[in-house]
């Protein structure tokens with residue numbers, strides 16, 4: 001797909017991987033919908049960067065774990081741009097805030113609603129536009145935790161494994177005109193690592209074959225690649241410095 005002039009919705013683009021990816025798609029000539037839940041300043045910063053590039057941009061506050069807010073988000077996209085071509089389901093709670101054995105039903109449901117049901121509900125809305133115009137791409141943000149049943153985030157890992165299965169199964173359902181894929185990052189030093197000690201940070205890198213962090217831009221490269229490539233569907237691309245190599 002030629003990305004020039006395409007409308008791209010990136011959920012959770014007020015910081016980290018989502019923010020960098022939004023700016024990268026703007027550099028490719030796309031019109032961008034920036035979404036945030038709480039961090040309005042971060043959302044505005046992303047918009048500022050996109051404005052500097054001279055691209056059209058829409059900023060929308062919406063909690064993807066709430067179906068009514070998802071519908072509101074896509075109504076705003078329709079009003080501003082009339083359509084959308086690419087959906088990147090990136091918003092997520094990045095790990096189990098409360099360890100599984102101590103977690104309440106509400107803790108668990110909040111994470112699953114954001115990380116798995118959010119992409120499902122956003123995709124349903126996006127597919128309506130894509131079916132009407134006869135093409136479109138959905139790219140989900142998974143994680144190494146979706147494949148590697150490790151770490152301490154049981155609910156997060158199960159949700160991201162769900163994202164992988166959702167991506168592959170949906171890819172079959174919406175073929176041949178719409179492609180669905182996922183990008184599974186390894187360790188990317190976003191704000192979620194800010195409070196960790198040097199020893200903890202080093203221990204992540206030790207688990208990778210390349211002995212390095214993955215950058216936000218390197219993850220964005222994979223989103224751009226999948227958005228451009230028309231021959232791939234149902235794939236999960238690992239950008240993980242070799243973490244999942246056995």
Ligand SMILES: NC(=O)c1ccc[n+]([C@@H]2O[C@H](COP(=O)([O-])OP(=O)(O)OC[C@H]3O[C@@H](n4cnc5c(N)ncnc54)[C@H](OP(=O)(O)O)[C@@H]3O)[C@@H](O)[C@H]2O)c1
Pocket residue numbers: 011012013014015016017018035036037038039040042062063064065089090091092093094114141142143144184185186187188189190191192
């Ligand atoms: N960093 C890593 O090492 C790593 C590794 C593997 C996978 N990932 C995945 O990569 C994606 C981005 O992670 P990141 O590290 O860049 O995290 P981040 O900097 O914390 O960004 C998370 C984004 O998601 C948004 N968000 C969270 N809950 C939301 C909700 N209910 N509705 C709408 N937006 C919501 C946040 O918005 P507000 O702040 O405005 O609320 C923020 O923009 C996630 O899917 C994560 O699971 C990250």
